[in-house]
Amino acid sequence: MIDTKAFRTLSCGLYLISTKDGDRAAGCVVNTLVQVTSKPPRVCVAINKDNATAQAVTRSGRYVATVLAQDATMELIGAFGFKSSLEIDKFADFVTAVDAAGVPYVAEQAVARFSVKVAETVDVGTHLLFIGDVEEAERLGEGDPMTYAYYHAVKGGKTPPKASSYEGDAADAPASHEDAAAADDEPAGPRVGWRCTICGYVVWQDELPDDFTCPICGVGKDMFERFVEE
């Protein structure tokens, strides 16, 4: 038998993989970065074949892996985790840097980064496994790394969030969270919310306009589910 709950007990972090394919930067969020040897220092990462980042790494032979900080925002995770590098410049809204090989990476909301030169690529079915030599490694911050469990339980990732904890993040964010602010003025009582089933973003209002799109992951109204908080 295969009990999928067993897989959820595996510990892993949340990482941003970036690379450059010609003039175009590409990046995505994964939970599949693993150190495989220390002498020499080698890591591997599995990236979905359909992802523009996998295709870009295949062509460039290099990637930077940053370890996301525990306080990384849903705006960052949403931009890199739920949108395509072919459609938007994911790097535009964030502080970036380049490594010695010229590969760009997001230099904020991360606690470490690794610059990797691909040594071997293994086709594992739906994903490509990029095994590579670490050419540069450094700490970027003193904070704790984000774990996948924390992302789901506290950040409200793909698993439906504790609405109150996510609302805190939304209220702190710089733009387009009027809904969260307005909710503070409402009388106590049942509140209607809409939760994005893809990224967990919550909007507090009775109805969503037909042209509503998730500010985090970009999906339309049909991907939101209505709920009532008593």
Ligand code: FE
């Ligand atoms: Fe979303």
